[in-house]
Amino acid sequence: PPKKMLQALKGSARSASPVVRWLDSVWESRVSLPRQDRALKTLQEMPGPSGFSFAWDLFARGGLSRLHELQVEGRARYGPVWKASFGPILTVHVAEPALIEQVLRQEGQHPIRSDLSSWKDYRQLRGHAYGLLTAEGEEWQAIRSLLGKHMLRPRAVEAYSDTLNSVVTDLIAKLQFSRRQNAQGVVKDVASEFYRFGLEGISSVLFESRIGCLEPQVPPETERFIQAINTMFVMTLLTMAMPRWLHRLFPKPWRTFCQCWDYMFEFGPGPVQSWPTWLLVALVLMPEVQSALRREVEGVLGGREVPGAVDVAQMPLMKAVVKEVLRLYPVIPANARVIADRDIQVGGYLIPKKTLITLCHFATSRDPRFFSSPARFWPERWLSREEGHHPYASVPFGVGKRSCIGRRIAELELYLALARILTRFEVKPDPEGGEVRPMTRTLLVPQSHISLQFIER
Numbered sequence: 385p386p387k388k389m390l391q392a393l394k395g396s397a398r399s400a401s402p403v404v405r406w407l408d409s410v411w412e413s414r415v416s417l418p419r420q421d422r423a424l425k426t427l428q429e430m431p432g433p434s435g436f437s438f439a440w441d442l443f444a445r446g447g448l449s450r451l452h453e454l455q456v457e458g459r460a461r462y463g464p465v466w467k468a469s470f471g472p473i474l475t476v477h478v479a480e481p482a483l484i485e486q487v488l489r490q491e492g493q494h495p496i497r498s499d500l501s502s503w504k505d506y507r508q509l510r511g512h513a514y515g516l517l518t519a520e521g522e523e524w525q526a527i528r529s530l531l532g533k534h535m536l537r538p539r540a541v542e543a544y545s546d547t548l549n550s551v552v553t554d555l556i557a558k559l560q561f562s563r564r565q566n567a568q569g570v571v572k573d574v575a576s577e578f579y580r581f582g583l584e585g586i587s588s589v590l591f592e593s594r595i596g597c598l599e600p601q602v603p604p605e606t607e608r609f610i611q612a613i614n615t616m617f618v619m620t621l622l623t624m625a626m627p628r629w630l631h632r633l634f635p636k637p638w639r640t641f642c643q644c645w646d647y648m649f650e651f652g653p654g655p656v657q658s659w660p661t662w663l664l665v666a667l668v669l670m671p672e673v674q675s676a677l678r679r680e681v682e683g684v685l686g687g688r689e690v691p692g693a694v695d696v697a698q699m700p701l702m703k704a705v706v707k708e709v710l711r712l713y714p715v716i717p718a719n720a721r722v723i724a725d726r727d728i729q730v731g732g733y734l735i736p737k738k739t740l741i742t743l744c745h746f747a748t749s750r751d752p753r754f755f756s757s758p759a760r761f762w763p764e765r766w767l768s769r770e771e772g773h774h775p776y777a778s779v780p781f782g783v784g785k786r787s788c789i790g791r792r793i794a795e796l797e798l799y800l801a802l803a804r805i806l807t808r809f810e811v812k813p814d815p816e817g818g819e820v821r822p823m824t825r826t827l828l829v830p831q832s833h834i835s836l837q838f839i840e841r
């Protein structure tokens with residue numbers, strides 16, 4: 385029977401009737417359940433919402449854009465490990481640092497993140513090679529080793545300082561231009577400005593070319609590229625949740641998804657994230673932290689305007705601020721692993737090979753057992769000896785062989801930009817602005833436009 389139908393039937397018949405038990409056994413056998421092991425519990429014994437109620441949460445109650453919140457709710461309702469079916473995919477959620485560590489320590493030589501099935505489907509359809517994000521096995525290892533030399537070694541990354549600083553100079557000019565557009569010096573939709581800054585920075589480093597994202601008049605082909613990335617991320621979760629046979633019945637999401645990728649391949653550079661926005665929002669809400677950070681930056685620069693990678697090494701508060709923002713707003717709120725070649729043990733369960741394991745980083749990084757007053761933006765927690773954190777409680781760049789390869793570049797770009805913004809401007813809330821909440825669009829992004837006031841110093 386079609387998987388969707390099975391799920392719907394299972395969900396609507398909540399009591400454990402013989403029919404439901406039979407459906408369960410059919411469903412579980414589809415994810416190659418291992419034989420019963422006396423010491424370990426099986427997937428059947430794992431708690432979790434029924435397929436129907438999870439699908440209801442996702443599609444009828446706006447859960448697709450609240451996936452990060454569903455992690456926290458799932459942890460509270462089911463404990464550290466639970467299962468749920470995401471469209472055709474059954475996934476085991478893990479929301480405990482020690483168990484996330486347990487998964488990652490068993491990930492093997494060539495870790496597999498997840499199927500990112502719709503990204504791979506598109507590449508197969510068009511005959512494109514997989515990139516680092518989607519490649520697996522030896523192919524992934526070869527690309528990773530090659531890129532790692534240029535993106536992971538501290539010396540190699542330091543050498544990008546000048547290139548990144550020239551992009552930061554354009555960012556400052558763009559902020560000055562935008563703030564002059566109204567009497568109060570408010571920059572409307574700051575996230576869009578930083579998104580473009582991130583894109584320009586990566587393009588300048590990886591492709592040694594500027595694409596004009598920060599120009600007052602953005603070239604039309606660049607503008608289209610930016611929109612294509614946005615839409616592709618919005619469609620990613622939806623296309624992953626839709627079984628392939630549904631593409632024919634509801635062709636629009638898949639067609640739009642392909643059109644976005646077509647344009648991105650035609651245009652060039654790959655996708656990036658709009659990470660500095662959350663940072664400024666946090667600093668605006670905590671003006672005393674903003675002032676302390678400015679003092680630190682100015683103390684290190686001693687009158688110089690443009691910082692370098694060496695200066696950043698002497699800014700502990702800057703590093704703590706960035707860590708704290710990524711704890712509160714992890715750009716990638718959930719990561720994943722698939723252990724393809726063997727069953728593994730996690731938290732007393734035997735997880736069959738090839739099961740998609742979702743690592744609930746948003747939930748762990750807001751768990752009061754690991755971070756006191758977790759909703760509070762408090763960078764000093766990273767400097768204080770009293771606050772001990774589990775090393776896997778907040779891992780915004782992932783851990784291990786398959787962790788973020790752009791981490792050092794992203795951090796350097798962020799430090800350089802933040803240092804220049806703080807010496808040039810005092811950043812305040814938009815007098816007419818409201819509360820800002822995050823939502824999931826594959827990445828964690830602001831739910832609404834954010835406007836901030838930039839006051840020249």
Ligand code: HEM
Nearest residue numbers: 497516517659715716780781782783786787788789790794
């Ligand atoms: C604040 C900014 C960023 C954050 C929080 C972030 C986070 C992550 C995370 C969580 C992963 C998955 C790691 C894992 O599975 O263990 C990842 C992978 C990756 N990131 Fe980033 N990233 C950021 C910026 C960047 C930038 C600027 C680039 C490009 C220059 C980049 C390129 C990549 C690539 C290529 C992978 C896949 C690596 C692989 O599969 O081997 N990231 N990133």
